[in-house]
Amino acid sequence: MDSLIKKICAGDVRLASRLIRDIEDKIPEAKAKIKKLYAHTGKSFIVGITGAPGAGKSTLTDALITALRKKNKTIGVLAVDPTSPFTGGAILGDRIRMQKHAEDEGVFVRSLATRGALGGLSQAAGDAIHVMEAMGKDIIIVETVGIGQQEIDIINHAHSVVVVLVPGMGDEIQTMKAGLMEIADVFVVNKANRPGANQLQTELSSMLNLASRNGAGWQPPIVMVGDAFEPAAFAEKTAELAQKIEEHHRYLIESGKLTERMHRKALAEINDALSFCLLEPVIAELTATGKMEHFAEKIKSRQADPYSVAEEIAKTFFIKQDKK
Amino acid sequence: MDSLIKKICAGDVRLASRLIRDIEDKIPEAKAKIKKLYAHTGKSFIVGITGAPGAGKSTLTDALITALRKKNKTIGVLAVDPTSPFTGGAILGDRIRMQKHAEDEGVFVRSLATRGALGGLSQAAGDAIHVMEAMGKDIIIVETVGIGQQEIDIINHAHSVVVVLVPGMGDEIQTMKAGLMEIADVFVVNKANRPGANQLQTELSSMLNLASRNGAGWQPPIVMVGDAFEPAAFAEKTAELAQKIEEHHRYLIESGKLTERMHRKALAEINDALSFCLLEPVIAELTATGKMEHFAEKIKSRQADPYSVAEEIAKTFFIKQDKK
Numbered sequence: 001m002d003s004l005i006k007k008i009c010a011g012d013v014r015l016a017s018r019l020i021r022d023i024e025d026k027i028p029e030a031k032a033k034i035k036k037l038y039a040h041t042g043k044s045f046i047v048g049i050t051g052a053p054g055a056g057k058s059t060l061t062d063a064l065i066t067a068l069r070k071k072n073k074t075i076g077v078l079a080v081d082p083t084s085p086f087t088g089g090a091i092l093g094d095r096i097r098m099q100k101h102a103e104d105e106g107v108f109v110r111s112l113a114t115r116g117a118l119g120g121l122s123q124a125a126g127d128a129i130h131v132m133e134a135m136g137k138d139i140i141i142v143e144t145v146g147i148g149q150q151e152i153d154i155i156n157h158a159h160s161v162v163v164v165l166v167p168g169m170g171d172e173i174q175t176m177k178a179g180l181m182e183i184a185d186v187f188v189v190n191k192a193n194r195p196g197a198n199q200l201q202t203e204l205s206s207m208l209n210l211a212s213r214n215g216a217g218w219q220p221p222i223v224m225v226g227d228a229f230e231p232a233a234f235a236e237k238t239a240e241l242a243q244k245i246e247e248h249h250r251y252l253i254e255s256g257k258l259t260e261r262m263h264r265k266a267l268a269e270i271n272d273a274l275s276f277c278l279l280e281p282v283i284a285e286l287t288a289t290g291k292m293e294h295f296a297e298k299i300k301s302r303q304a305d306p307y308s309v310a311e312e313i314a315k316t317f318f319i320k321q322d323k324k
Numbered sequence: 325m326d327s328l329i330k331k332i333c334a335g336d337v338r339l340a341s342r343l344i345r346d347i348e349d350k351i352p353e354a355k356a357k358i359k360k361l362y363a364h365t366g367k368s369f370i371v372g373i374t375g376a377p378g379a380g381k382s383t384l385t386d387a388l389i390t391a392l393r394k395k396n397k398t399i400g401v402l403a404v405d406p407t408s409p410f411t412g413g414a415i416l417g418d419r420i421r422m423q424k425h426a427e428d429e430g431v432f433v434r435s436l437a438t439r440g441a442l443g444g445l446s447q448a449a450g451d452a453i454h455v456m457e458a459m460g461k462d463i464i465i466v467e468t469v470g471i472g473q474q475e476i477d478i479i480n481h482a483h484s485v486v487v488v489l490v491p492g493m494g495d496e497i498q499t500m501k502a503g504l505m506e507i508a509d510v511f512v513v514n515k516a517n518r519p520g521a522n523q524l525q526t527e528l529s530s531m532l533n534l535a536s537r538n539g540a541g542w543q544p545p546i547v548m549v550g551d552a553f554e555p556a557a558f559a560e561k562t563a564e565l566a567q568k569i570e571e572h573h574r575y576l577i578e579s580g581k582l583t584e585r586m587h588r589k590a591l592a593e594i595n596d597a598l599s600f601c602l603l604e605p606v607i608a609e610l611t612a613t614g615k616m617e618h619f620a621e622k623i624k625s626r627q628a629d630p631y632s633v634a635e636e637i638a639k640t641f642f643i644k645q646d647k648k
Contacts, residue, residue, distance in 0.1 A: 031631055038629030053376060126630075259624075266620040266630075271607065273634035278641070279603050283595065292594065299590040300583075305362030306450075306590075307355055310597035317602070318641055 005036050011135050013108060020110050023127045031276075034127050041133035042262070044076070045249050046140045048158030053145055055164040056190045059228050061143050063238035064245075065101055068139055071242070076132030076140040079111040080125050080154055108132060122153040123272035129157055139245075155183060156268035159261045160248050162241070164188045165204070167196035181207060184220050186244050192224040218251050282317055329360050335459050337432060344434050347451045355600075358451050365457035366586070368400070369573050370464045372482030377469055379488040380514045383552050385467050387562035388569075389425055392463055395566070400456030400464040403435040404449050404478055432456060446477040447596035453481055463569075479507060480592035483585045484572050486565070488512045489528070491520035505531060508544050510568050516548040542575050606641055 008016050022030035049064075051057050058079070065075050101107040110132075112124055125142065132140045144154050155161055163184035189200050204222050221244050225237040252258035286292040295313075298304040332340050346354035373388075375381050382403070389399050425431040434456075436448055449466065456464045468478045479485055487508035513524050528546050545568050549561040576582035610616040619637075622628040 035629045035631050039626050042624075042626050262624050263620050266623040267616065269623060269630035270616065270619055270633060273630035274606060274637060275599075275603060277631065277634035277638045278606060279599060281638075282598060282602060292591065295594055296587050296590040299593060300366075300586050302363050302366050305359045306593035306597035307359050307601065309594060310601035313598060314601045314605075 001033070001036060004033065005040070005134075008037065008131065009040050009134050009136065011105075016108065016131050016135055017110065019131050020112075020128045023124050023131075024112055030127070034130055037130055037134040041130045044129075044133045044137050044140045045160070046129060046133075046142060046158045046265075047245055048142045048144065048155040048161045049164065050144050050155055050161065051164030051188075051190075052166070055166045056228070057143055057164050060164060060188065060190060060225065060238065060241070061141055062101070063228070063234060064141065064242055065107055066235070067239045067242035069104065069106055070239075071246075073138040074106040074136065075108070076129075076135065076137035077107070077109040077143065078125060078128050078132065078140065079109070079143045080121065108135065108137060122157070122268070123276055125154045126157050126269050126272055153268065153272075157265055159252060159258060159265070160185045160245060162186045162188060162245065164190050165200060166191050167194045167200045185218065185248050186241070187220055187222040188241060189222060189224050191227065193226045193230075197224065217255070218248065218257075221247075282313065286313065325357070325360060328357065329364070329458075332361065332455065333364050333458050333460065335429075340432070340455050340459055341434065343455050344436075344452045347448050347455075348436055354451070358454055361454055361458040365454045368453075368457045368461050368464050369484070370453060370457075370466065370482045370589075371569055372466045372468065372479040372485045373488065374468050374479055374485065375488030375512075375514075376490070379490045380552070381467055381488050384488060384512065384514060384549065384562065384565070385465055386425070387552070387558060388465065388566055389431055390559070391563045391566035393428065393430055394563075395570075397462040398430040398460065399432070400453075400459065400461035401431070401433040401467065402449060402452050402456065402464065403433070403467045404445065432459065432461060446481070446592070447600055449478045450481050450593050450596050477592065477596075481589055483576060483582060483589070484509045484569060486510045486512060486569065488514050489524060490515050491518045491524045509542065509572050510565070511544055511546040512565060513546060513548050515551060517550045517554075521548065541579070542572065542581075545571075606637065610637065 004015060008019065019030060019033055023034070049057050049061055061077060061079075065077065068075055101109060110128065112121065112128060125144075129140055129142065142154065142158055161183050163186070165187065167189065187204055189197055189204070191197075192201075201222055201224060208220055208222075223237060223241045223244055225241065226233050228234050249258075252261060283292070286295070295304075295309045299306055299309060328339060332343065343354060343357055347358070373381050373385055385401060385403075389401065392399055425433060434452065436445065436452060449468075453464055453466065466478065466482055485507050487510070489511065491513065511528055513521055513528070515521075516525075525546055525548060532544055532546075547561060547565045547568055549565065550557050552558050573582075576585060607616070610619070619628075619633045623630055623633060
């Protein structure tokens with residue numbers, strides 16, 4: 001075990017990859033390893049990138065890797081986006097780009113499948129981030145889709161959040177903006193050569209002005225990124241994005257807000273771990289003993305309702321019933 | 325309480341709406357009401373409609389309401405899709421369409437916000453469905469976005485699942501198809517006037533043929549629905565969709581598979597209720613006593629890892645530690 005921890009902390013790609021796969025597959029031993037690794041975490045800067053499917057997050061992440069590598073940062077990328085080419089839905093071009101980075105020892109890219117019960121994905125994402133932290137990556141990019149509570153739970157594992165929007169996505173994006181507005185530290189208007197980009201920028205600006213706290217604190221910048229098929233301009237803009245992310249990192253450190261973010265992250269980790277340690281063993285025991293099937297039958301036939309069943313179960317597992 | 329139950333079972337829209345809002349807001353009394361209502365549930369047919377944002381699910385749901393109303397079915401609609409116009413991101417046209425149904429006593433449309441901790445959305449969706457069941461709705465349509473585990477958890481509350489695809493969404497949809505393929509009972513190729521619709525149909529057909537179990541059982545049909553701006557053809561096609569949903573219902577009854585689906589639904593309900601009865605009280609107590617903050621500090625400073633903390637918490641709450 002100690003040798004495994006030492007090797008992962010030295011950046012062993014094979015062992016780190018296997019551990020992340022074990023986390024994904026819910027191999028029980030993985031948990032003990034994460035516990036041991038935990039003391040070696042907490043030094044990376046974790047950046048969440050979120051946005052609707054088709055917003056071009058992966059192409060952007062890819063360019064961001066290039067820009068950050070030029071600043072000699074080591075990078076971990078965790079893709080938990082079911083629509084991301086990193087997670088397997090790749091067209092050929094994306095795979096080729098990934099391979100380019102695969103040959104770079106300073107870049108470690110892994111994906112997480114989106115299957116898993118009861119908050120399991122957020123927990124797995126948190127654990128996979130810990131592995132990359134232990135490997136000593138300077139910056140860890142977590143790519144997720146900005147739809148659904150579970151994805152926002154995953155974003156709680158990040159210190160800084162980049163929200164990617166695309167002009168012309170219509171009123172759907174309006175709805176999403178409402179939720180994303182609150183969590184965004186940096187905005188990207190991607191595919192900014194499309195019609196409506198300036199309008200989207202203006203809308204975002206006025207929303208940000210409305211939301212700003214008397215001009216104090218961090219003002220989320222809006223980076224306008226054009227078409228990836230114009231490589232020079234695209235590289236320039238993604239370098240600007242890398243710059244803004246670094247500026248936000250510096251702001252968090254200098255303002256003391258990084259500590260707040262780390263606290264938020266710690267709370268997210270406790271929540272995930274509680275689900276794992278409280279809920280999963282109960283479900284496992286009920287399933288193994290066949291009681292789960294018995295309860296399902298009772299509910300199906302309306303002899304009992306799910307809450308009464310759950311309360312009955314809680315009584316057999318809990319000490320502190322009298323306290324409530 | 326008994327009078328409230330009686331009124332909701334008689335279809336009281338105001339009381340049902342208030343109860344659904346209380347569920348969404350996690351008002352503790354709502355749980356007791358759901359427990360009482362539960363005996364009056366289990367008779368509705370619950371149809372999940374899922375697909376990527378922008379797939380046109382809401383327009384389709386709207387047309388489906390019209391088609392099912394012509395067959396004298398009473399309808400409940402629960403929109404848990406953050407991108408759905410039903411949930412608040414409406415453009416004017418959608419609001420007007422909704423209003424049309426709002427005047428129809430046989431239609432009850434409600435939305436659920438997507439905020440909520442730890443599987444809370446799936447639980448809230450399950451409870452809101454119970455309210456509509458108790459109201460005596462023949463068919464309950466649950467509209468959700470087919471991305472993210474939590475949305476798939478919600479689909480587990482349905483007896484029949486309609487998956488909506490759109491041609492030209494590129495390789496992203498490919499990835500999603502993999503997961504959606506297994507849960508779909510009826511496919512819709514929406515906006516089928518667009519280029520690539522026939523190719524998508526062919527691809528789906530061959531995937532379905534590959535997956536079919538020797539020709540036995542239910543073969544998911546593919547309904548090609550054209551542009552909503554050609555009202556006659558659109559109405560015809562959505563009537564066909566309504567027909568296919570009814571055929572699937574009949575198939576489930578005659579094959580005995582409805583019982584299996586109801587069992588699956590009961591399991592989903594137990595899981596949600598366990599999260600509510602086991603996890604939430606623990607988190608509430610830890611938060612109220614300030615222990616949560618204390619643990620977050622320990623984790624943040626790397627004095628402890630989240631799993632060790634959660635295990636420590638589990639020990640103080642659980643009876644059955646020795647059993648594991």
